[in-house]
Amino acid sequence: MSLDDSDPISSPLQPAPAVQSCTRNLPGFTCGLDATLRVIAGKWKPLILYFLAQDGPTRYGELRRAVRDVSDKVLIQQLKELEADGLVKRTDYKEVPPRVDYSLTPLGQSLAEALVPLCSWGTEHVAEVSQVFAERATWTRRGRQPTG
Amino acid sequence: MSLDDSDPISSPLQPAPAVQSCTRNLPGFTCGLDATLRVIAGKWKPLILYFLAQDGPTRYGELRRAVRDVSDKVLIQQLKELEADGLVKRTDYKEVPPRVDYSLTPLGQSLAEALVPLCSWGTEHVAEVSQVFAERATWTRRGRQPTG
DNA sequence: TTGGGCACTTACCAAAAGGTGCATACTTGT
């Protein structure tokens, strides 16, 4: 597949999509992005993948502390889903006290790599993002904004 | 407390993180990815951004049809949030019958570009993803799996 | 003996997110 945006015949007047056109209508999904989203849906999954990608095999406790503000129940739950989806691998060392660690499968690894640009984007635009959230916090406290 | 799998000098046996280390502990976020996720949290937001990036300014109705299965209420809602967050621009042509279109701001455009790898990932791995979902559908119909 | 850490599990709950359906004001097509 050639990656150049030169379109021989169509109108040169359009805003020139900087994003390559994605295969729409995959079997069951509206597009590739849709498919991906189904897998990483879950408040902490992208973070989990990303941390595992950076830190390599990580024990449960460490992960728990890395992903701040997550509860045991949810962390475990998301890890199980990620495992079921073939993105992470759980290793139980059958020791006592318990010792378990989580790592990425090749598939998980590839997904984590696809998350890199999102992470960079966030880092580059923390300013905008946190400002937006500061503003939201004002009216998102149990009340709609009184006047448009 | 020393975990012999994360020692600065010993153990050259690690999987060699293919993902660059991300700035952890940004002000308010655990990392850049965290920041990004706050902005695109919402079932349809990434899709919206992506479609706008590909199609350029898009009328409400078209968008509605592109993002299949979304309801008016939710679409509108997410568009408003994206607008409030400075990612999309709403243009009301003040015509009758109503004519409005949505487009990306530069910020939104940059985010959309960061979504490209996710879309590619999904496209490349539709097989795995849909298989996983097929399996999930089996036991995710109002009941836990009876026996391991 | 008490307390803590480990890696979970379970029951119970609150909140968020999303969906349905009806309404609007006006136009166009049949």
Add this chain to the structure above:
DNA sequence: ACAAGTATGCACCTTTTGGTAAGTGCCCAA
């Protein structure tokens, strides 16, 4: 006249998601 399309708003409700708090079995340190 009537249905349909346009871009929303609103009330209401269900589903999903996530959080809390407690408990488990085992070991080690104080």
